[in-house]
Amino acid sequence: MGIEVNGRKIDWIENESVSKLLKRMKYTFPLVVVKINKDIVLRSEFNNKIIPDNSKIDVVHMISGG
């Protein structure tokens, strides 16, 4: 069991929402785009959308900085 976040393999946690995954990854930057198996997850769904096992997650941080 496991998932891939931005190309890096990590453990899968049952019933973990997108918000909780972002917290676990310490992804605190506000301008992120999240895709689960290439499907975009709307920000409004971050608290409810559960991460499935074996999924590939992209957490795209918009550039910002500077």
Next chain:
Amino acid sequence: MVDGQIQIQNYNTGNSKNNWDLNKIKLKHKTICEYEYAKKDIQKGYANRTLYVNLSNGIIKEKKVTEEMKKLFTGGRGFGLKLLWDSIKPNTRWDSDENELIITTGPLCGVTQYPGSGKSLCLTISPSTDIICDSNVGGFFGPYLKFAGFDAIEIQGKAKEDVIIIIDGEKGKISIETAPLEETNSHMISEQLTQMYASENNDESKQKISIVSAGKGAENSYWGCLNFSFYDIRRKYPRLKQAGRGGLGSVLRNKKIKAILTKVEKFDGVSNNPADAETLAKVGTKLHREIRDLDRYQCNMRAVGTVHLVEIMDDYDLLPTENYRFGSFPKASKLYSPNFYKLFTKIIPDGCWHGCTMACAKTVDCFTVMTGPYKGEKVTVDGPEYETVGCGSNMSIWDPLWILEFNFYCDTYGLDTISTGTAIAFYMEMYEYGILNKKRCDGLELCFGNAEAVLEFMHRIARGEKSDFIAIASKGIRRVKDWLIKNKWGDTHIIEECGMESKGLEYSEYVTKESLAMQGGYGLTLKGPQHDEAWLIFMDMVNNAIPTFKDKAEALHYFPMWRTWFGLNGLCKLPWNDVEPRNNAEIDDPSKVPEHVQNYVDYQNAVTGWDVNKEELILQSERCYNWQRAMNVWLGRGRRKDDWIPYRSMGPVTVMEYISRKDRYDKNLIEKIGISDEKIEKMETEEKIKIIYDFRKDQYQKLSDAVYYRRGWTPNGVPTPEKMKKLGLKDTKMLKMLQDKIVKDEKAGLNNWGGNYKNKNEKPNNGIKYW
């Protein structure tokens, strides 16, 4: 009025009041020369002339801006490069008589309908780097310079005594006057001149004045910044924004200019006279609404400005602490944005130019100064911005009040917070290793966290003290490295690799060890390690979106070109990607914020009446970017060796750094270099550091190869004449110079790829002399 907003008439900063005999000060002025000019309206974003002032011989004249100049250089920084090329020589240095200080505007500068449209671009030959430095800044000066009649001011020569240059757009007159009695430090002279030159003693008149100045610190160091004033009608006080990088303020004071003042007769929403005001209003309104509705859920710039980045950088191990040894620190939460939010004056709009809804210029009013000549006075502190707070963490100073103190004195002394903070952080690390000590530091205990020593060091610079340490340390890291090595006070490797400068300019405040692309974003740059060309850390290190050298090279082509474009037009980059449209995530290439790019296409067309597309915006930048690189080559630099970076920005220099992130580096040895777990267990830390050191240095060379190739440069980093011609740049003197330099490099064996390639197909190109 927003609920809770303070009425203008009810707001009082609580600051100390200064009472000057302004008549006496003004009576001491002596007019050196004057020049009258015809007042004209702006046409589609251009004043169509620039102003030339020579302080050595008193010549003041106008120069025409031709259509060809607009086509090739667009405006802003592009105009500055063209003016410099026509005026300086390859051996011109920062303090040469012919060096120029140029302040430019850009065709979109001064627009009030679109956020972030009040930027000036300043250029000179830098004391730190001996090449061109450009720096952008907000405040009212740029728009007012244009509305007074000029797309740029170009100042050459040196005055014999302290002067002020006055551009009076009300009367159509330029004058140079001696100014013996004015204060030098910026928060004082800005207030004095605003009061002295306002046509009437009211806010409306004071708001029509903007002043450029640099303080006593700029006079006595290579870190001089320029302070640009903008009169705040609520605070009844001229606030300051800084063109920080590269020693522009040092050049101002070397020319004995105390201030440059511009005054407008009037300005309004159509002063820039756009070709299509309706489209401009439409595209601007769309972004205003976006910022109003979305900023609070995104970067929160309107509440805390760029300080919102502190906690994010700490979380991602990117916040420089103890001279970039680490990217996060247990005490860092003391500097998180809520701690500054408590100190900022709230419910007052804070834009540095009219019409900027992003309004990120935060302010602390009634701050009680703790040290130095203004000890005990109550002052307004403009800032801090993220970079200044990052300097605090880099020096291991964790008290917001000391950050404000540092911020205030850097500003009023005219010291760039970034160069000052980064350099002191290096001196502190050298102090910790015993390479510097109390004796060598002129009695200062310059150890990490000693904020009082930091301020005392700055006061001594401002006082012009001449001890060895103050004289050398105020010239920056590069000179201190040479001094320490010459005196054999420490290990050359430690001194060279820990001092965070490249090309002679100090780094800005991001840890780049785990992002090769961002190492290039700092090193493979025109002026030196400033993040305004590219900020790729998240895209590279976190998103893992540009894994190959070719991907990284493409990013190091596109983003520097895109960000350069803001400087050609007189714009701030923040409204481009520090707020994003609600549906940005759902479209292709979200990192580029495509809807905002289209806004800028529409915006430039609406002002100038042109019909360009997004590819042409990049082309505008590419011309100027290559021109600037070619000028660096002409000035004797702009080669691969000049793009080198200290190893502290690539990986761990010391054992302590390695151990602090041991898991990460051990994993790196396994996954990237192919060393087995068992072998790693048996290796000494020093041995592991050496392997990573060799690997990462080679990675940087390979990145340089890929980037030079993508940009159309030789393997030694020189733009080719063919590339220049392709961009429409056909200046014969420049093309010949480039060809000569390439031939010379060829003879010296320098046109070779820098990476160590096992397979020749890994090279960017195997063609013989593809260039």
